[in-house]
């Protein structure tokens with residue numbers, strides 16, 4: 573009889589939860605998997621926008637890891653202190669773990685200090701705490717200039733700044749103060765969603781219709797907190813009364829110190845998500861695999877890495893190479909959601925198909941969330 577495979581999964585976000593679920597379903601009794609995260613609960617990235625605009629209370633979007641009850645899987649709430657990819661040994665606040673297979677799914681962190689002035693006069697809304705802070709500020713905002721500004725690339729969920737601009741328009745309109753406010757969106761791309769002309773066109777016409785100023789192909793390099801100016805990379809100064817920032821992203825410190833990083837992110841073999849260290853995989857935002865930093869891609873990569881781990885354990889052929897495909901939902905406001913179906917690796921350049929925003933797609937997005945809750949946590953509505 574084969575002994576159990578000891579798998580240690582670092583990070584219980586989209587990638588970590590999906591790989592733990594799939595290995596548990598497929599390997600059951602042959603699996604001894606430890607899933608480690610410093611937090612006590614998970615939230616979908618998009619729920620930060622719901623929290624920020626007061627659409628849902630914070631507690632309702634967080635799912636406790638205590639719900640995880642899967643064959644062969646144990647969850648530990650511990651902080652990871654060091655990772656040795658050579659020996660596959662991990663030290664946490666709770667102990668030391670040794671793995672036959674190590675999966676790094678620690679996501680992307682934020683380097684707020686990289687943008688001078690951001691922590692003094694700008695509000696990042698990409699962390700959960702940041703979104704909660706903005707929710708407290710927004711009700712007092714009645715007039716003036718709002719800038720939604722990207723300060724570094726790559727950043728999570730490329731549609732999120734555009735969604736924020738449209739949801740802010742809706743929020744201020746509902747409060748009857750929109751006519752006294754100006755919204756500008758500063759992004760590094762020419763089109764809001766570069767792989768999809770259709771979605772970009774729909775967003776640009778929504779911006780025009782709703783008087784949102786689109787400032788493309790540039791980023792915010794610094795904030796002048798005294799004069800309340802956003803200083804763009806070409807030196808242009810944009811005055812603001814409220815700055816909502818997308819901070820620079822980086823690997824978590826423990827990954828930076830592990831020897832896994834090259835050129836800022838963890839490089840992996842695109843077909844199977846292996847790092848250069850034997851039996852060490854990396855999935856999701858922590859990698860430089862070539863897809864955008866989004867939960868849908870982290871979960872897709874997790875399924876492929878799981879396939880590779882099982883094939884090696886069973887001595888069978890690994891059949892499903894990663895195609896970098898996924899569907900992203902885009903909030904347009906007014907209860908409507910669009911979708912981009914995109915495939916990053918099958919064609920020479922990524923191709924995104926636009927599905928027009930509708931209330932039906934808003935329902936589909938909710939059921940995507942429900943199916944994640946059911947699959948990862950066993951929570952049904």
Ligand SMILES: Cc1cc2nc3c(=O)[nH]c(=O)nc-3n(C[C@H](O)[C@H](O)[C@H](O)COP(=O)(O)OP(=O)(O)OC[C@H]3O[C@@H](n4cnc5c(N)ncnc54)[C@H](O)[C@@H]3O)c2cc1C
Nearest residue numbers: 583585586587610617618652678679729856857866867868
């Ligand atoms: C505003 C916003 C909107 C978004 N909307 C969408 C969307 O609509 N669709 C979509 O697909 N994606 C969306 N995203 C992006 C999505 O949230 C991320 O891309 C996704 O969470 C990445 O998954 P991951 O598994 O790589 O990392 P994460 O989900 O970030 O998980 C990493 C985990 O590692 C843990 N961790 C980190 N360091 C340590 C440590 N030292 N010790 C222990 N644990 C640690 C963290 O606590 C975390 O739980 C959005 C993001 C934002 C900010």
